[in-house]
Amino acid sequence: MKTTEKDTKSKTATKSTGEKKTDTDKKSTAGKVKAKSSAADGLRELFLDSLKDIYWAEKALTKALPKMQKNATNENLIAAIEDHLDVTNTQVDRLEQVFKIIGEKAVAKKCDAMDGLIKEGASIMEETEIGAIRDAGIIAASQKIEHYEIATYGTLVAFAKTLGEDEAAELLSVTLAEEKEADVTLTEAAYNTINFDAAEEGEEE
Template identity: 75%
Template sequence: MATPTSKNTGAPKKAAPAKKTTSKSADGKVKAKSDAAEGLRELFIDSLKDIYWAEKALVKTLPKMAKNATTESLVAAIEEHTEVTIAQVQKVESVFELLGEKAVAKKCEAMDGLIKEGQEIMESTESGPVRDAGIIAASQKIEHYEIATYGTLVAFAKTLGENEAAAILEEILNEEKEADSVLTDAAYNDINFEAAGEDGVEGEDDAVKTGDAI
């Protein structure tokens, strides 16, 4: 007996229905990217408000440091940086303008603490090389904070495509680096050696007194 074979009608087989692709995944990524950019922008502006407050506070603080300093080169360096800082306030304001934001200062707790530390040094030391060394130490802490902050702001601005703002912030960053370099030179070339010498003289006096007592 012949085995029955299936009839081949020659009709083409129906293709399986194509799976519908959705753009949910792509849309999710775009939204996540958009949210991240918006979050970074908010962080950028918030950090800008911090440094704006810091610069305005320094405009008031630096003249006090210059008044308490005794070394001519240190006084000149602080007075010069005061003028630079006044200009920096205006530069930060121009960055706000580029971003379409109102220039608003938000209290910077970090800078407030550094300024208070500098004030404590001036109050707890006598006028002279030791106080000058303390003023330099406090000033350099301030500069290092500003260098770190402006470096971050430059990176944020570039990431957000705010290249004009980034250029202004980078200009301020370079000014802060220059100020730090000037303070370092003053510390190594004059003031710290004078402060050490002043302590050394006091030590010699104590030794003489001790010797006389024996």
């Protein structure tokens, strides 16, 4: 059978379309992360990665909290920060125990979220005059940090239980309870008084 010019053009068009489809398929898969073959392996890696993040975060807090305490004036706030610092040092040690329990080396991985929260707190202190207004700013920054920690430890406890790491889950639960208690302390023992004082300072200006 003689091939006509029309048939040749049709075949060429089909080939071209097929090539374009292949290119599109390649683009659609570009940048995608390859899934783990085992869901358990994937969850364990996520758990470990989150542990490394919060380990870095807690160690960074041991350096940031003394600066907040130095800039605070309200006695309740100063005491709350001091308590938080003592608890944070204990939590760092506890995280190292968790690493040991799950058979992993304690390694810190920079936590961008905590880094941002600490920088925000530093910025607030730089932009406010020492006194009730700055104290209120320190409280606000501290509570953001607490809420991040509560969310993180809550997730870590859930992951540990799912992975059957019951001993690790128990230790992480202790820290979670401490973070919740610290949040309540900041709210009840300092925040109401500081906000009241800050409001009075604003009226005087």
